[in-house]
Structures are given as C-alpha cells and as structure tokens.
Amino acid sequence: HGIVLDSARRQVTRNGEYIRLAHKEFAVLATLMAADGAVVSAEELLERVWDENIDPFSNTVRVTMSKLRAKLGDPQVIRTVPGSGYLI
DSSP states (O other), X not given: OOEEEETTTTEEXXXXXXXXXXXXXXXXXXXXHHTTTOOBOHHHHHHHHXXXXXXXXXXXXXXXXXXHHHHHOSXXXXXXXXXXXXXX
C-alpha cells in the first residue's frame, strides 16, 4: 500500500511522503504491520502498546486507530474486523 515503516528512525512514509505520527500511533502501526495480515485484537494492542495501567474498557484503541487512519489517508489500509480486531 506504499507504506514504509523505518523502525530505526521511527519514520513512516506513504508513497514517498513523510507522515508524522505520535508515539502510540507509530507503535500501533508497527504492531499491525508485524502481524503480516493477521488480525490483532484491541486487547493485544493495549498489552503491546500501552502500559498495564490502561483501562481495558476505554476507547483509547478506537481513537488512536481513527487518528492513524486519517493520517495514512486514502485508500484506507487498516481494516476493522468486527468482534475480532484490526488488520492491514
């Protein structure tokens, strides 16, 4: 989808254009990309990206996903799998 994630530099580009991401947005994108097409649940994202003090019933993942999708632009690359989680 034209997305390149450089973990060493903490940079993301899409079709050659730099996309500024917040720390959590970058971590969520890295987690989804590392899953290689597998579904990643919201609970798994909370465990991997946020600390253990996060409220598991908060809408943190949903809000972060919305911001990340907006920054990545169209066509959308992150899909929601109802009842399961998210995937690229």
